[in-house]
Structure formats: structure tokens, C-alpha cells
Amino acid sequence: MNDAAKPPAKPAVSPLAPARTPDLAPVAGVRLAAAACGIRYQGRDDLMLAELAPGSTIAGVLTRSLTAGAPVAWCRRNLPGGRVRGIVVNSGNSNTFTGAKGEAVVEATAREAARLLGCAPSEIFISSTGVIGEPPAGERILAGLPRAQAALAAENWPAAARAITTTDTFPKLATARAAIGGTTVTINGFAKGSGMIAPDMATMLAYVFTDARIAAPVLQSLLSAGADRSFNCITVDGDTSTSDTVLLCATGAAQHEPVTRASDAQLRAFRKALDAVLIDLAQQIVRDGEGAEKFVTIEVTGAASARAARRIGLAIGNSPLVKTALAAGDANWGRIVMAVGKAGEKADRDRLVIAVGGTRICEKGGPVPSYDEAPVARHMAGRDIHIAVDLGIGRGRATVWTCDLTHRYIDINGSYRS
Amino acid sequence: MNDAAKPPAKPAVSPLAPARTPDLAPVAGVRLAAAACGIRYQGRDDLMLAELAPGSTIAGVLTRSLTAGAPVAWCRRNLPGGRVRGIVVNSGNSNTFTGAKGEAVVEATAREAARLLGCAPSEIFISSTGVIGEPPAGERILAGLPRAQAALAAENWPAAARAITTTDTFPKLATARAAIGGTTVTINGFAKGSGMIAPDMATMLAYVFTDARIAAPVLQSLLSAGADRSFNCITVDGDTSTSDTVLLCATGAAQHEPVTRASDAQLRAFRKALDAVLIDLAQQIVRDGEGAEKFVTIEVTGAASARAARRIGLAIGNSPLVKTALAAGDANWGRIVMAVGKAGEKADRDRLVIAVGGTRICEKGGPVPSYDEAPVARHMAGRDIHIAVDLGIGRGRATVWTCDLTHRYIDINGSYRS
Numbered sequence: 001m002n003d004a005a006k007p008p009a010k011p012a013v014s015p016l017a018p019a020r021t022p023d024l025a026p027v028a029g030v031r032l033a034a035a036a037c038g039i040r041y042q043g044r045d046d047l048m049l050a051e052l053a054p055g056s057t058i059a060g061v062l063t064r065s066l067t068a069g070a071p072v073a074w075c076r077r078n079l080p081g082g083r084v085r086g087i088v089v090n091s092g093n094s095n096t097f098t099g100a101k102g103e104a105v106v107e108a109t110a111r112e113a114a115r116l117l118g119c120a121p122s123e124i125f126i127s128s129t130g131v132i133g134e135p136p137a138g139e140r141i142l143a144g145l146p147r148a149q150a151a152l153a154a155e156n157w158p159a160a161a162r163a164i165t166t167t168d169t170f171p172k173l174a175t176a177r178a179a180i181g182g183t184t185v186t187i188n189g190f191a192k193g194s195g196m197i198a199p200d201m202a203t204m205l206a207y208v209f210t211d212a213r214i215a216a217p218v219l220q221s222l223l224s225a226g227a228d229r230s231f232n233c234i235t236v237d238g239d240t241s242t243s244d245t246v247l248l249c250a251t252g253a254a255q256h257e258p259v260t261r262a263s264d265a266q267l268r269a270f271r272k273a274l275d276a277v278l279i280d281l282a283q284q285i286v287r288d289g290e291g292a293e294k295f296v297t298i299e300v301t302g303a304a305s306a307r308a309a310r311r312i313g314l315a316i317g318n319s320p321l322v323k324t325a326l327a328a329g330d331a332n333w334g335r336i337v338m339a340v341g342k343a344g345e346k347a348d349r350d351r352l353v354i355a356v357g358g359t360r361i362c363e364k365g366g367p368v369p370s371y372d373e374a375p376v377a378r379h380m381a382g383r384d385i386h387i388a389v390d391l392g393i394g395r396g397r398a399t400v401w402t403c404d405l406t407h408r409y410i411d412i413n414g415s416y417r418s
Numbered sequence: 419m420n421d422a423a424k425p426p427a428k429p430a431v432s433p434l435a436p437a438r439t440p441d442l443a444p445v446a447g448v449r450l451a452a453a454a455c456g457i458r459y460q461g462r463d464d465l466m467l468a469e470l471a472p473g474s475t476i477a478g479v480l481t482r483s484l485t486a487g488a489p490v491a492w493c494r495r496n497l498p499g500g501r502v503r504g505i506v507v508n509s510g511n512s513n514t515f516t517g518a519k520g521e522a523v524v525e526a527t528a529r530e531a532a533r534l535l536g537c538a539p540s541e542i543f544i545s546s547t548g549v550i551g552e553p554p555a556g557e558r559i560l561a562g563l564p565r566a567q568a569a570l571a572a573e574n575w576p577a578a579a580r581a582i583t584t585t586d587t588f589p590k591l592a593t594a595r596a597a598i599g600g601t602t603v604t605i606n607g608f609a610k611g612s613g614m615i616a617p618d619m620a621t622m623l624a625y626v627f628t629d630a631r632i633a634a635p636v637l638q639s640l641l642s643a644g645a646d647r648s649f650n651c652i653t654v655d656g657d658t659s660t661s662d663t664v665l666l667c668a669t670g671a672a673q674h675e676p677v678t679r680a681s682d683a684q685l686r687a688f689r690k691a692l693d694a695v696l697i698d699l700a701q702q703i704v705r706d707g708e709g710a711e712k713f714v715t716i717e718v719t720g721a722a723s724a725r726a727a728r729r730i731g732l733a734i735g736n737s738p739l740v741k742t743a744l745a746a747g748d749a750n751w752g753r754i755v756m757a758v759g760k761a762g763e764k765a766d767r768d769r770l771v772i773a774v775g776g777t778r779i780c781e782k783g784g785p786v787p788s789y790d791e792a793p794v795a796r797h798m799a800g801r802d803i804h805i806a807v808d809l810g811i812g813r814g815r816a817t818v819w820t821c822d823l824t825h826r827y828i829d830i831n832g833s834y835r836s
Contacts, residue, residue, distance in 0.1 A: 067759030067767050097755050097767065099784030132752025133785055196739060196756065237738045238656070239753075240760035320655045320738070320823075321614060321831055328832030334550025335657075337515045338614065341485030342658035349485055349515065366517030367551055405738075407825050413739055414746030 016287035016295045016383060016403070017170045024175045024188045026154035028211040029053030029251025033151035034163035037144035039137040040092030040130055045163035047141060049148035050087040050207065051117055056251045058084035058125065059219035061227045063244035069096030070136075071126040072243060074106045078122045082216025084249050085119035087207060088126050088145070089164045091192070095128040095136040096242045105138035112142050116149045127245045129166055129192065129205055161190035164205065167412060168194045168288050174280035178273035181266050183256035185212040187273055191246075191281040195290035195413060197236035198318065206231065206246045206281050212270060213252040214259045221262040222274055223248045230278035233310060234401045236289035237409070238318040248274075286401045291408030294326055296385045296401065303396035308345040312389065313400030315343035323405035326385060331376040333361045340389060351392030356380065358388075434705035434713045434801060434821070435588045442593045442606045444572035446629040447471030447669025451569035452581035455562035457555040458510030458548055463581035465559060467566035468505040468625065469535055474669045476502035476543065477637035479645045481662035487514030488554075489544040490661060492524045496540045500634025502667050503537035505625060506544050506563070507582045509610070513546040513554040514660045523556035530560050534567045545663045547584055547610065547623055579608035582623065585830060586612045586706050592698035596691035599684050601674035603630040605691050609664075609699040613708035613831060615654035616736065624649065624664045624699050630688060631670035632677045639680040640692055641666045648696035651728060652819045654707035655827070656736040666692075704819045709826030712744055714803045714819065721814035726763040730807065731818030733761035741823035744803060749794040751779045758807060769810030776804065 030052060034045035052058075060079045062072050088109055095102045110121035117124075128136070161171035172191045177184055191206035214222075227246055252258070259267060287295055298316050303309035316322055316339040325332035333354050340347050350365040357379025360368050379385065448470060452463035470476075478497045480490050506527055513520045528539040535542075546554070579589035590609045595602055609624035632640070645664055670676070677685060705713055716734050721727035734740055734757040743750035751772050758765050768783040775797025778786050797803065 063759075065756070065759035066761075066763075066765040067755045067770070094752075097752065097780065097784060099768075099782065101784070132755055133780065134752075198760075239737050239739045239756060242756050242759055319657050320827070321657045324828050324831035327828065330832070334512075334515065334552075337485045337550055338483070338657060338660050341481075341483035341660050342616075343484075345484075347484040350517075352485070362515065362551065364517065366515060366519065405828065407828055409738070410742050410745065410823065410825055410828070413742035414748070 012169065014169045014288045014292060016292055018284065018287065021158065021171065022173055022175050024157040024173055025186060027186050027188050027209045027251065028253030029056060030209045031152040031154050032156035032160040033148040033153065034156065034159040035144045035148040035151065037090070037140040039090055039140050045159060046091045047144045047148055048089040048160045048163040049113070049145065049152065050160065051152050052084050052086065052249055053251045053253060054085065056084050056249055057082050057214060057216040057219055059216060059223040059248045061224060061246050063241060065240055065242045067097060067242050069094050069128060069243050070098060070102035070106045071095055071128045072245060074110065075125050075245060078125065081122055083123050084125060085123040086113045086117045087247060088113050088124060090128050090137065090141055091164050091166050092130040093128060093134055093137050094130045094132050094243050097133045098136050102136050105136040108138055109141050112145050116145060125247055127205055127243060129164065129243050132242060157188060157190065164192045166192065166194070167290060168192050170288060172281055172284035172288065174277045176273035176277045178269040180212055180254070180259065180270055181256040183254050185210055185254045185270065187277050189277045189281055191285055193285040194288045195237060196239045196241045197234065197285060197289065198238045198240045205244060208248045208277060210250050211253040212250050213254055213256060214250045218259055218262045219248055219250055222267070222271055226275045226278045229275060230282040233399060234282045234286050235314055235317045236286060236403060283401055286403050289403035290412045291406040292403030293406050294383055294385050294404040296326060296387065296403060298387045298389070298400040298402065300389045301397045302391040302393055304346040304394045305396040306398055307396070309396040309398035310400065311345050312340055312343040313398050315339045316387065316389070317400045317402035320405055327404035327406045329380040331356055331373055331380050336387065336389065346393055347391055348393060353390040353392065355388040357386055430587065432587045432706045432710060434710055436702065436705065439576065439589065440591055440593050442575040442591055443604060445604050445606050445627045445669065446671030447474060448627045449570040449572050450574035450578040451566040451571065452574065452577040453562045453566040453569065455508070455558040457508055457558050463577060464509045465562045465566055466507040466578045466581040467531070467563065467570065468578065469570050470502050470504065470667050471669045471671060472503065474502050474667055475500050475632060475634040475637055477634060477641040477666045479642060479664050481659060483658055483660045485515060485660050487512050487546060487661045488516060488520035488524045489513055489546045490663060492528065493543050493663060496543065499540055501541050502543060503541040504531045504535045505665060506531050506542060508546050508555070508559055509582050509584050510548040511546060511552055511555050512548045512550050512661050515551045516554050520554050523554040526556055527559050530563050534563060543665055545623055545661060547582065547661050550660060575606060575608065582610045584610065584612070585708060586610050588706060590699055590702035590706065592695045594691035594695045596687040598630055598672070598677065598688055599674040601672050603628055603672045603688065605695050607695045607699055609703055611703040612706045613655060614657045614659045615652060615703060615707065616656045616658045623661060626666045626695060628668050629671040630668050631672055631674060632668045636677055636680045637666055637668055640685070640689055644693045644696045647693060648700040651817060652700045652704050653732055653735045654704060654821060701819055704821050707821035708830045709824040710821030711824050712801055712803050712822040714744060714805065714821060716805045716807070716818040716820065718807045719815045720809040720811055722764040722812045723814040724816055725814070727814040727816035728818065729763050730758055730761040731816050733757045734805065734807065735818045735820035738823055745822040745824045747798040749774055749791055749798050754805065754807065764811055765809055766811060771808040771810060773806040774798065774804065
């Protein structure tokens with residue numbers, strides 16, 4: 001997703017886009033703004049500023065890429081503080097592999113945002129997404145920040161979600177509610193991403209806000225577990241971004257007792273709602289996968305462990321041969337067998353069961369004797385494809401989401417920088 | 419490569435094919451034949467039989483896929499014997515995921531070939547390449563074997579190489595000579611492969627023959643080391659076949675003293691010649707990569723270890739974003755940075771140096787100040803692309819070969835079975 005900055009190569013909205021964009025109610029203590037800075041795009045917003053009320057806590061998961069960008073390093077340094085007052089995100093330039101100049105731009109951005117919001121620079125979190133290795137657009141960001149501050153409002157969720165997009169064809173928003181100790185709290189989030197999506201090692205560019213009163217270490221534990229079941233289970237192209245970032249902020253404006261332990265039973269509904277928001281955003285990223293025509297759910301069961309199940313699911317989801325067969329609507333289950341075999345996890349040919357669209361295709365080391373391809377072919381012609389793989393070995397399970405590999409992926413990524 | 423069986427989706431010869439096919443002189447003790455059995459293709463040979471003189475030794479490397487085909491299991495069981503009298507290879511059906519029926523076909527094939535050649539079934543080695551999961555074509559193979567035997571001849575290298583191809587657009591042959599103890603020996607080999615090529619875990623479908631007198635354990639040590647520097651360093655699409663097999667046979671017809679130790683200094687020239695043949699065949703597979711328009715050499719130096727260097731090289735060579743940029747002739751070095759970062763091996767942003775076509779693009783954590791894209795753009799417009807990545811950390815090095823990712827890859831793999 002980091003070098004996705006280019007003229008809109010996907011003019012139309014993805015055919016897999018959700019039927020409607022959810023309406024996000026305000027989250028007490030959060031104000032948002034978008035501004036147009038001309039960093040790379042013209043005539044659209046490319047800067048997002050979020051302001052959090054004093055006392056807000058923060059948790060984050062960041063890319064494990066060893067060539068991560070300067071903004072990622074900044075977030076990693078400040079996350080242990082657990083306090084947030086502002087988030088600044090620009091699209092069009094990822095400020096990655098930009099050396100000392102890139103670090104200076106991050107520091108200047110944090111200082112200016114801190115001045116505007118009246119806080120310490122360490123309470124400002126920063127992300128950048130776009131081309132890798134181009135000089136960072138420091139001055140344009142600094143010039144845009146006061147304008148963004150002047151526009152801060154509690155209702156600006158759609159504009160904020162749009163400002164952080166690059167090759168995305170639709171803004172990605174999600175919302176949920178949950179009760180903590182009898183008090184209803186809101187969880188709102190938005191994300192971006194379309195290519196360079198394989199956040200197996202960490203996660204994606206996404207921002208989630210809640211008015212719940214949750215201490216930062218608890219927030220971190222909730223986010224780490226949730227990201228593992230959502231963003232870390234999607235893949236578009238197997239390429240891991242240098243800027244993957246998910247931040248979860250809690251303003252504490254809700255009137256329940258503060259939650260200070262991750263094991264607190266009162267968090268049960270909140271955890272469920274948070275996971276739903278994270279999975280919703282992760283799936284929207286796959287639904288906007290570069291060139292995607294089909295949304296694919298891969299359900300792996302019976303693996304030696306949950307980790308093994310996810311690795312097998314990602315081996316299937318990353319296989320170009322599986323993905324081109326999906327694009328062609330071909331029930332090519334031999335390629336699924338191949339991908340299971342290359343995953344490097346324990347597998348037994350004679351116990352493997354594969355089903356597509358609910359039709360069992362193979363078991364006991366070969367095709368099901370009565371196998372009829374017709375219902376599978378019908379399923380494969382649709383938009384939503386379901387692949388179930390049971391290893392028959394253990395109790396490990398995972399669900400992975402991916403999309404097909406089409407000509408448009410090549411068109412989009414061949415026209416880079418042009 | 420296992421499900422590559424379909425009507426020729428690549429009508430023309432790959433633009434990266436070698437200018438000429440080498441002429442292979444006979445190898446004393448080896449006779450070859452090809453036959454048309456109509457296993458899947460019509461009007462072309464699809465069965466290859468090689469006969470080896472009594473006393474021939476054999477070594478092999480096989481796919482580590484956990485869903486490997488029945489022929490692979492057969493080879494694995496018989497390789498420890500170290501003796502070979504015949505090799506049977508069919509194209510069009512991979513006899514993979516075919517259950518007990520598949521095993522029965524392999525056994526029947528070995529028995530029939532052993533009867534024809536007058537040896538034990540355990541001295542017959544078998545490979546199958548083509549569709550995964552379809553009923554194996556046992557009767558057609560059995561019917562074709564006597565015809566193949568009748569056609570055995572020492573000159574049939576081109577026909578043998580053609581008979582094992584599937585989506586290949588040209589037969590892949592290589593030859594070299596070396597002296598052992600003053601006696602000149604010949605090494606001839608042929609290979610197939612075009613898609614489902616990522617033999618990182620083991621290697622490819624290739625057959626290499628020599629008249630040298632080399633004990634089977636020594637042969638195995640030479641082949642394992644050589645495959646690691648050749649077939650295990652190529653990737654077309656990151657998908658690992660269920661049938662990858664390389665066999666190296668030595669007839670011992672040459673008049674030098676038998677070689678019984680891998681450390682024997684007399685093997686120096688032979689090892690070099692063998693490696694040259696293996697690398698030549700491996701590169702030809704990449705040059706025939708499905709849809710390939712560019713041949714890409716990725717040279718990784720300064721890594722923490724040779725293993726780390728290869729992993730980084732393969733991360734670059736498998737990245738769809740790098741490969742689509744290559745197809746478009748775009749010097750998109752930010753994507754190379756991304757791939758280095760996701761490889762999971764030790765890397766230091768500030769020591770990383772990337773050069774394309776001999777032009778240094780970035781160093782010290784950012785672009786080279788005087789960087790001029792013009793010579794890089796000219797290089798990228800060509801057929802042979804050279805990418806050099808120096809990690810600046812250790813002494814580990816590796817060379818990986820790959821091709822670009824083009825629309826034709828999607829066309830070829832979307833038309834599967836149609």
C-alpha cells in the first residue's frame with residue numbers, strides 16, 4: 001500500500017464494495033478533519049487530523065518490516081507512553097527510505113500538531129502512505145495542519161476515511177456498540193489499503209476510536225489479539241507494506257468505571273464488538289483489493305495448531321495459481337492441494353478434506369467418488385467464494401480472507417508513478 | 419507445473435528462449451525414447467523412457483511438498499538403493515492426489531518397465547507431470563512402454579526433452595564435459611517447467627546423465643549441493659509443485675577409476691561442469707516462465723548468511739509488486755526495499771545498497787543524491803534485468819533468477835482445463 005500513490009487506476013468502485021457505507025455517530029472526545037495539501041493528488045484531501053480529548057489512551061500494532069518508514073519508528077517509540085492527543089496521516093508519500101530528512105519531517109509534524117493541540121509531541125501519532133523513497137512532503141503537511149485544525153468536527157468520519165486512501169476505490173468505515181458495566185460505549189474505525197496487503201507479520205493502516213475508559217496496557221492486549229484474528233488474516237498480494245499501522249484510541253469519556261485489567265469480565269462485549277469492527281475493516285480492505293473481482297473466505301480446520309491453520313490458509317490465499325483459477329471461476333482444487341503441500345505445516349494426504357461452496361470435493365487421498373462439479377462451478381461463478389480445508393490432524397483453526405488475481409492487478413501496478 | 423496440462427496457451431516460443439538448442443552427444447550407457455500415448459495431448463509425444471546400462475548409479479532430490487504425488491513417493495523409496503536401469507516420465511497427468519489407484523499405476527508402470535529392461539522394479543524411477551487429482555492414465559502408459567522400448571536410441575535427447583513438457587514453449591537441454599583422472603566424461607541433462615515454479619524446498623523436474631563412474635552417495639552429495647545453487651534459486655510464481663524431481667544418473671562407462679568419496683579432488687572439474695548444467699537448465703525454466711517477457715537476475719550480497727541471502731532474493735523474486743513493475747519496465751526500487759523488509763532476515767535500512775543494471779540507486783538510508791533514472795529506465799526496457807542488493811551486514815550471498823509477471827500468466831492459468 002505504500003507505493004500506491006498514482007492517478008486513480010481503478011476509476012470505478014470495486015464490485016465487492018459493501019452495499020452501503022455505515023453512518024458513524026460521534027465518539028465523545030474525538031474530533032476529525034481532512035485537508036487538501038497537494039502532496040501528490042490534486043483536488044482531493046490527502047491529510048487527516050484526529051484530535052483526542054486529554055486523558056485518552058492508545059494502543060498500536062505496527063509492521064514488522066525491517067525497512068519500515070520513519071512514521072512507524074516514531075509510533076513505535078511513543079506507544080509505550082500510552083497517551084494520545086492527536087493523529088496525523090498523509091496519503092501520497094510514505095516517507096519510507098527517506099533517511100534523516102524523513103525523520104526530521106516526522107519530528108516537525110509532531111511538533112506543529114502538538115503546538116496546535118496543546119500537548120507534548122510524544123502524544124502525536126503519525127502515519128504516511130504512498131510512494132516509497134521519494135522526498136517527504138514536509139512543508140505541505142506543515143502548511144495543511146492549521147487548516148485541518150480549524151476544520152475539526154465530531155462528524156467528519158467519512159472525510160477522514162477518504163483522506164487516507166490511495167488506490168482504494170471506496171472509504172472503509174465500521175462501527176459497533178457494546179456495554180461496559182451497564183454503560184454503552186461506541187467503537188468507530190476507518191482503514192485504507194488495496195495493494196501491498198499481506199499484514200501477516202503485523203497489520204494494516206487503520207484507526208479505531210472508542211469513548212470507553214480503558215487503560216493503555218489493556219487496550220494493547222485487546223488490539224493485539226483482535227489484529228491477529230482480522231488484519232493478520234487477510235492477504236491481497238502477499239506483499240507486506242513498510243507502513244502497516246493500526247491505532248486504537250480510547251477517550252475515556254464514557255461514564256463506566258475505568259477498566260485496568262485485560263481479564264476484566266466486563267470487557268467481554270467490548271472485545272466482541274472491537275473484533276467485529278477490526279474484521280469488518282480487514283474484510284473491506286480485501287473487498288477493495290487491487291483488481292479484485294471475487295471475495296474469498298478460506299476456512300482451515302483440523303490443523304496441528306491455530307498458527308499452522310493460518311499459515312496453510314495464507315499459502316492458499318497467496319498462491320497465484322489458486323488466485324488466477326478463482327479469477328477464471330475454475331474449481332481447480334488440485335491447486336489447493338498444491339498450496340496445502342507447500343505451506344510447510346503438518347498435513348496428511350489421506351486425511352485432507354477440501355470443500356468449495358459447501359460441496360465436498362476430495363477426501364481419503366482422492367476425489368470424492370460421487371463428485372459432481374456442477375454446483376461447484378455455479379458457486380465459483382459468483383462474487384463470494386468459500387473454500388473449506390480440513391487437515392484432520394488436530395484442533396487448530398483459522399479463517400483467512402483474500403481476493404482473486406486479475407488482469408487489473410497487473411494494470412494497476414504496471415502504471416505506478418506514470 | 420503439475421496442472422499445466424492444457425491446450426498450448428503459449429502458441430509462440432518464449433521471447434527469452436536461448437538463441438539455439440545445444441546439440442547433445444550420446445552418453446555411453448544411456449538410450450532414450452519418446453512415444454505418443456494420448457494421455458492428455460493429441461499429436462505429440464507424452465511418454466519418455468530412458469534406459470541405463472547395468473551398474474548405473476543414481477541420486478535424486480525430490481519435492482518437500484507434503485501433498486507430493488505417487489511417483490515422488492516411489493522415487494523416495496527407491497533412491498537409497500542407488501541403482502537405476504530405467505526412468506519413465508509422462509506429461510499430461512501428474513498422478514498426484516489420486517489415492518491407492520495412483521500408487522497402483524506407479525507400481526504397474528515400474529513392473530512393466532522392469533520386465534522390458536530386464537531389471538528389478540526398484541531400479542525404475544518414475545515421474546508424472548500434468549493435472550493434479552485426475553485419474554491416472556495407467557493403461558495408456560502401459561500400452562506405450564513397449565513402443566518406447568522399441569524406439570530406444572542414444573541420440574534421442576531432443577525428443578526425450580520434448581516429451582516431458584507441458585506448458586513449456588521450448589525443450590530445455592544442456593550439456594558439459596569435464597575430465598576425471600585424465601578421462602573426459604560427458605554430462606547431459608534436460609528439464610521441463612514453466613509455471614508452479616518455486617522449488618525453494620527441493621527442486622524441479624530434470625534428468626541429468628553422465629558416463630562418469632561415481633558411487634551413488636557421492637553422486638547424491640554432488641546433486642544436493644548443485645541443486646541448492648540452481649533449481650532452488652529460481653522462482654516463477656512462488657508456487658511449489660507436488661512433483662518436483664531431479665535425477666542424476668551415472669552409467670560408469672567412462673574409463674577412469676571409480677570415485678567413491680565426495681571429497682575426492684578429481685571431482686573438481688566435474689562438480690563445476692555439473693553445476694553449470696544444473697544452472698543452465700534452471701535458467702531455461704525461468705526463461706520459459708509462464709507469460710515471461712523478462713529474465714531477471716537478483717544478486718544478493720552482504721547478508722547475514724547464504725541462507726538469508728537466498729531468502730531475501732526469493733522475497734524480491736516472488737513479490738508480485740516487484741514483478742509487475744518489471745513487466746512495465748518501471749525502475750520501482752521502493753518495491754525492492756519493501757521486499758527486503760518483508761523477507762524476515764536481518765537488514766539495516768542505512769546499510770542497504772540497491773543497484774539496477776549497474777546503476778547505484780540508493781544507499782545510506784535514501785536515494786543516491788546524484789541518482790539519474792535514465793540509464794536505469796533504459797536497462798529496464800531490455801530483456802535481461804540485473805538487480806543487485808547489498809545488505810552491508812555479513813558475507814552471505816546468493817543469486818536468484820526469476821521472470822516478470824505479465825497478463826499472459828493470468829491468461830495461461832485462467833484457461834486451465836478449458
